[in-house]
Amino acid sequence: MKMRAVSQSVFGGPEVLEMVEVDRPAPGAGEVLVKVHAVAVNPADWKLRSGLIPRLGQPPFTLGCDVSGVVEATGPGAEKFEAGDEVFGMLLSRAGAYAEYVVLAQDSLARKPKSFDHVHAAALPVAALTAWQGLAKLRSGERVLIHAAAGGVGHLAVQFARERGATVIGTARAIKHDFLRGLGADELIDYTTEDFTAIEPVDLVLDLVGGDVADRSIKLIKPGGTFVDALGSEHLAGEPGYFRLFVESNGDELAKIAELVDAGTVKVHVERVLPLDEVAEAHRLVESGRTTGKIVLTV
Structure with a gap:
């Protein structure tokens, strides 16, 4: 059977993305076929x-790591889900979600939050797992600095940190401060006009920017604190508190996140929804680095 998918034959700008017809995948052992x-x-x-x-x-x-859809079929030994289940998850080692169907390991999936539609559920996996795993060492009463706090990962990290009882400091343009206050941020810094290094030392920095921001931020952590590098500032490896974050696909953690969503503790902001045919425009928006929350494609 055939399906539509977005592919590219060369590296390049958004214009290299094209709609093609390919064979529909089949689930192997421990895998689930999801209708996207x-x-x-x-x-x-x-x-x-x-x-x-x-x-x-x-x-x-074919690109795409975040997916929300309905189980179409299961492979041998895949017993966590059955056809008709609404699920969401993250493809880690291989992409491929810009398509009508995709195969995922059952352990990378969780049941979709009941209170979310597929658009908002699809916005969660990569961003939510990055935030969740990046804040793993954060404890109640501690202070955390989250860079790019209004972005896809950042705005979820603000909510997870608040839920854990931490004092949340975020960097973002002033126009996004009201949005972040609404999510529970305690202190906000306009990085275009203010020096974030003037704050008191923090227990954890979640760096979603890199570059010079990383170089300056690692000096802000308290003794015994943690600098979480989500961007690849490996030149700081060896510095006290440095931790390189590589997000891992984890269905159990997604299930916990779904519980927070359904409890009303966590929400995800979707800035724009586009059809799969407009994937090039979606890439232009994300590549601009100016989006608030997430861009989602409907299939």
């Missing part, structure tokens, strides 16, 4: 598309 309803676009997607990150090898390939 929505897929989020992440910053890593445009970096993979352009060749900046060579993780998928040479084209052709």
Whole structure:
């Protein structure tokens, strides 16, 4: 059977993305075939598309790691879900979610939050797991600095940190401060006009920016504190408190996040929804670095 998918034959700008017809995948042992309803676009997607990150090898390939949809079929030994279940999850080692159907390991999936539609569920996995795992060492009463706090990962990290009882400090443009206060941020810094290094030392920094921001931020952690590098500032490895975060697909953690969502503790902001045919425009928006929350494609 055939299906539609977005592919690219060369590295390049958003214009290299094209709709093609390919064979529908079949689930193997421990895998689940999902009929895709929505897929989020992440910053890593445009970096993979352009060749900046060579993780998928040479084209052709199909991008997309975040997915929400309905179980179509299960492979041998895949007993956690059955046909008709609404699920969401993250493809880690391989992409491929910009398509009508996708195969995922059952352990990378969780049941979709009941209170979310597929669009908002698709916005969660990569961003939520990055925030969740990046804040793993954060404890109640501690102070955390979250860079790019209004972005896809950042605005979820603000809510997770608040839920854990931490004092939340975020950097973002002033126009986004009201949005972040509404999510529970305690202190906000406009990085275009203010020096974030003037704050008191913090227990944890979640760096979602890199570059010079990382170099200055690692000096802000208290003795015994943690600097979480989510961008790849490996030149800081060896500095006290440095931790390189590599997000891992985890269905159990997604299930816990879904519980927080259904309890009303956590929400995800979707800035724009586009059909899969407009994937190039979605990439342009994400690549601009100016989006608040997430961009989602409907399939």
